[in-house]
Amino acid sequence: MAANEQLAMLVQPDRVHRALYTDAAIFELEMERIFARAWLVLGHESQVREPGDYFTTRMGREPVVVVKKDDGQIGVLVNRCAHRGAMVCAEGRGRVERFVCPYHGWSYDRAGELKAVPFSSGYAPGKLAELRLAKAPRVATYRGFIFASLAASGEPLEEFLGPATASFDDFVDRAPEGELEVAGGVFKHTYNGNWKLMLENHLDGAHPAWVHASSVAVARNAPDPGGERYSDIAVRQMRQNGAPDVVWEATGIWTTPRGHGYMGDYHDDDRLVAGLGNPVFDAYRAQLIERLGEQEADRILRVTLWNTIIYPNCSFMSQFRQLRIIHPLAVERSVVYTYSLRMPKAPPQMFRDTVAFANVVNGTGSWVLTDDLEVYERIQRGLTSNASEWVYIGRGYGRDVDDQGTQRGATGTSEVFIRGQMRAWLDYMTRDA
Amino acid sequence: MTPEQFLYHEARLLDRQQYEQWLELFTEDATYWLPLEQGQKDPYETSSIIHDDRTLLELRVKQIRHPRAHARQPVARTVHQVGNVVQLAEANGELDIGSTLTVVEFRNEKQRVYGALVEHRLRPYSDPRAGSTFRIARKRIDLVNSEGELDGIAILL
Numbered sequence: 001m002a003a004n005e006q007l008a009m010l011v012q013p014d015r016v017h018r019a020l021y022t023d024a025a026i027f028e029l030e031m032e033r034i035f036a037r038a039w040l041v042l043g044h045e046s047q048v049r050e051p052g053d054y055f056t057t058r059m060g061r062e063p064v065v066v067v068k069k070d071d072g073q074i075g076v077l078v079n080r081c082a083h084r085g086a087m088v089c090a091e092g093r094g095r096v097e098r099f100v101c102p103y104h105g106w107s108y109d110r111a112g113e114l115k116a117v118p119f120s121s122g123y124a125p126g127k128l129a130e131l132r133l134a135k136a137p138r139v140a141t142y143r144g145f146i147f148a149s150l151a152a153s154g155e156p157l158e159e160f161l162g163p164a165t166a167s168f169d170d171f172v173d174r175a176p177e178g179e180l181e182v183a184g185g186v187f188k189h190t191y192n193g194n195w196k197l198m199l200e201n202h203l204d205g206a207h208p209a210w211v212h213a214s215s216v217a218v219a220r221n222a223p224d225p226g227g228e229r230y231s232d233i234a235v236r237q238m239r240q241n242g243a244p245d246v247v248w249e250a251t252g253i254w255t256t257p258r259g260h261g262y263m264g265d266y267h268d269d270d271r272l273v274a275g276l277g278n279p280v281f282d283a284y285r286a287q288l289i290e291r292l293g294e295q296e297a298d299r300i301l302r303v304t305l306w307n308t309i310i311y312p313n314c315s316f317m318s319q320f321r322q323l324r325i326i327h328p329l330a331v332e333r334s335v336v337y338t339y340s341l342r343m344p345k346a347p348p349q350m351f352r353d354t355v356a357f358a359n360v361v362n363g364t365g366s367w368v369l370t371d372d373l374e375v376y377e378r379i380q381r382g383l384t385s386n387a388s389e390w391v392y393i394g395r396g397y398g399r400d401v402d403d404q405g406t407q408r409g410a411t412g413t414s415e416v417f418i419r420g421q422m423r424a425w426l427d428y429m430t431r432d433a
Numbered sequence: 434m435t436p437e438q439f440l441y442h443e444a445r446l447l448d449r450q451q452y453e454q455w456l457e458l459f460t461e462d463a464t465y466w467l468p469l470e471q472g473q474k475d476p477y478e479t480s481s482i483i484h485d486d487r488t489l490l491e492l493r494v495k496q497i498r499h500p501r502a503h504a505r506q507p508v509a510r511t512v513h514q515v516g517n518v519v520q521l522a523e524a525n526g527e528l529d530i531g532s533t534l535t536v537v538e539f540r541n542e543k544q545r546v547y548g549a550l551v552e553h554r555l556r557p558y559s560d561p562r563a564g565s566t567f568r569i570a571r572k573r574i575d576l577v578n579s580e581g582e583l584d585g586i587a588i589l590l
Contacts (some may be wrong), residue, residue: 185469185480188582214499231488238492335582340480350476358480365467365483367496370585374504388557 004430011426013419018383020192020425021391034312034428035060036150036259038057039160041314041325044065046145046181046216047093048074052110055093057151057337058327064136065089065099066146072368076136076148077112089135099133108133134147139423143172143384144180151433163406164260167308171298171318174274174417175343176287184355187338189364193376195312195328198336199421201372202307202315202324203263206413208241208393211375213365216242223269234355235326236269236366243268251306255402259311260415261425265304265319273319275301283347309417311424320357332380338362393418393420434566436530437518438557443569444513444534446587452494455589456492460556460568467491467574467590482579493589504587509540511588521552527570528555539590545584548577556564 008025010017019026040059043066047055054067056079061080065088079087081101087101088108098115107116112133120128137149140157145168147157158165172178191197208216214407219238224234243266251381252264271275273285275298307317317322321341328334340358352391357385361368383391396414400407409416434442446455459465464517467482473499476484485493493508514535531551556573574590576583 184478186475186580187480187482188580190582190584210501211503214496214502214505215492217499217501218495221486221495222492229488234489235492264515355477355480359482359484363469363480363482364583365586367493370504370587371502373585374587378503410445 007429008426011422014397015390016422017389017390018391021196021380021383022331024319024331027194027328029158030425031060031328031428035328036062037154037428037433038312039138039140039147039149039154039157040312041127041310041323042076042146042148044182044323044339045074045141045146045181047146050095053093054089054096054140055338056089056091057325059136059148060328061421062150063087064148066148067110071111072285074139074141075111076139077108078134078136080134081106082114082131086281097221098290106182114238115222143168153433160258160312161260162256162257162258163254163404164258164262164308164310167262167305170300170305171316171321171341173303174288176284176291176345177343178291179344180341181344182339183342183351184358187358187362187364189338189369190333190334190335191327191373192330193334193380195326195334196421196425197376198324198326198334199309199311200418201376202309203261203417204413204415205263205266208243208248209245211371212238212373214371217235218318218367219340219430230356232271233356236272237357237360240267240269240272241368245413247411249411251302253409253412253414253417255357255417255420256406256407257424259309260309260419261420263306263417265306265413266412267306267319268284275303280349284350285398287346309354309421311369311421320354320361322354322358322362324354324362345383346366393422394407434563436479436520436528436587438520439555439567440515440530440532440553444515447513448511450508452497452589455458455501456494458493458567458569459487459490459572460570461487462561463490463568463570463572465565465572466584467576467586469579471575471580475546484577497589504585507540509588511539512537513590515551526557527573528567529542529553530542530555550575550577 026284042057048068051068051070054065054074062389065077065079067075069075079089081088086101086103088101088199098107103120109115112135117128136150137152138149140147200224215238219235222235225235247266251266254281267273270278274281309315313326323339340354393415396416397407399410400416441546467484469480469482473479496502515532517533519531521531530552534549534551534560538545552573553569556570558568560566
C-alpha cells in the first residue's frame with residue numbers, strides 16, 4: 001500500500017503525477033478510500049416510489065440495489081448473496097417482494113434480511129441468523145436525490161455538499177410544484193479512460209472551441225433556427241459551444257472544500273435559457289409565478305448555473321435537467337449513465353426540449369459527446385508516455401479567489417475546479433478514515 | 434430497382450464513404466432514427482441514440498468531413514451487411530421494408546460490431562439517370578444493444 005507521503009508527492013498545487021490516471025494500484029486505493037468513503041449520488045426518489053421498487057447500480061465497483069423498503073425508507077443493498085456470492089438481483093429495475101438468489105434460493109426481504117434458506121437444517125442453530133445482504137451503512141436524500149456512503153461514519157450529507165447544495169436547489173426550484181422525476185430513458189456510454197477525465201472536462205471552458213470545433217462549425221453553417229423546428233435545439237446548443245473566448249473568460253467557476261464545482265452559464269440564446277424572456281417559456285413562468293409569486297419565480301429563473309460536479313461521481317445541470325453518474329470500472333475504463341429529469345407539472349414542451357437536448361449533447365450518437373470521448377481516450381493513451389511525469393492543471397493558479405466558502409477562478413477558464421478536485425482526492429486518499 | 438437492390442445500393446454508398454450521395458437518398462421530410470429503448474414508440478418523450486430530421490442528418494454528414502472532427506477523422510472503415518429483406522407493408526404508394534443489419538467498424542486500431550433490426554419506408558422516385566428507384570422517407574435502426582453500455586457511435590448506420 002502506498003504510503004501517504006508518496007501519495008502527497010503525486011499531487012502538487014499546479015500539477016499532478018500521471019500515475020493518478022494510469023496506475024492500477026492507485027485505482028484500487030481510490031475504490032477503497034474515495035468511492036467507499038464519500039457520499040455518492042445514486043439516483044432520484046422517483047425511481048423507487050412504492051415499497052419493493054428497486055434499481056440496480058454501482059457504488060464505485062460495488063454492485064448495489066437501491067430499494068424502497070416496507071417502512072418507506074430507501075435502502076441500498078449490496079447485490080451479493082451472503083451464501084456463495086451470486087448477485088441476487090438481475091440488473092435493471094422493477095418491483096420485488098423478495099430478492100431470491102438464483103443459485104440456491106436464499107431469499108431476502110426488501111431490507112436485506114435473510115428470510116428463507118432451503119436445506120436450512122444443514123446449518124448449526126443460530127448460524128444463519130448472522131447472515132444478511134450487506135448494506136450501505138449511510139443513505140440520505142437531498143431535495144429528492146439519493147445518496148449513499150459505504151463508510152459507517154463521516155460527515156452528514158449536507159456538510160459534504162456544502163455550497164453545492166445551491167446547485168441542487170436550483171435544479172429542483174425550477175420545477176413547478178418543486179418536483180422532478182426521472183424519465184425519458186438512460187444513456188450508458190463507455191470510454192477507455194480514467195473516471196477523473198470526465199469530471200475534469202465538464203467545467204472546462206477552454207475545451208469546447210477545440211474539442212467541439214467540428215460540431216460548432218456545422219451548426220454555424222446550418223440554416224438559422226426559427227419557427228420551432230425539431231432541429232432547433234440541437235443547432236442552437238452546438239452554436240453556443242462556440243461562444244467567444246471573452247464569454248468563457250467571464251463565466252464564473254467555483255470549487256468547494258470537498259472537490260465539488262460549478263460553473264456559471266455561457267448561453268445567451270433565449271430559446272435555451274428560460275430566464276431570458278423568450279415567450280415560449282411564458283406558460284412555464286406563469287406556473288412558477290402562481291406558486292411562488294413573480295419576484296421569487298424570476299429570481300429562480302435568473303440563476304445562471306450550467307454544469308455542477310459532485311465529487312467523485314456525478315455531474316448535472318438544471319437548465320435542461322441532465323444528471324450523469326460515472327462508474328469507474330478499471331483504471332482506464334469507465335461507464336457513464338445519463339438520466340433526464342422531467343418537471344411533471346410543467347408544459348409538455350419543456351420535456352421535449354430536454355429530450356432533444358439530451359440527444360444532441362449526451363446521446364451515445366451525439367455530435368458533441370463523441371468528440372469528448374475521443375479526447376478522453378487520447379489522453380489515456382498519451383499518459384502512457386514516459387516522456388513526462390506531470391499533468392499540468394495550472395491555468396489561473398495563484399489567482400484563485402476565496403468566495404463565501406468556495407474558491408472561485410479568477411476567470412471562467414481557470415483550472416481552479418481541477419485543483420479543487422485534486423485537493424479532495426488527496427484528502428480522501430491520505431486521511432485515516 | 435427492387436427494394437432489396439436499393440438497400441444494397443445504400444449500404445454500398447456508406448461502405449465506400451460516399452456519404453453525400455447517401456444523404457441524397459433521403460427525402461426532404463425524412464427521419465433517421467436509432468431509438469434508445471427496445472420497442473420505443475416516440476422520439477420526442479424518450480431519448481434516442483440518434484433522432485435526426487433531414488437538417489440534422491445533413492449536419493452529421495458534414496461533420497464527418499470536418500478536419501477537426503476528432504471522433505470521425507480518420508474516417509472509419511465499415512462493412513454494412515444487409516440481410517433478411519422483407520416487405521412489411523404498403524400504403525399510399527410507399528413500401529415499409531424490414532431487414533437485418535450487421536455492421537463492422539474499424540477505426541484507430543479498434544473494431545466494433547453492431548447488430549440491428551432495420552425498417553425503411555421507401556417512396557418511389559424516378560431518377561433522371563437511374564430510372565425507377567426509391568427515396569428513404571424514414572429509416573429506423575433498432576440496435577440489439579441499444580439499452581446496453583455502448584461506446585460513442587460516430588458512424589452512420
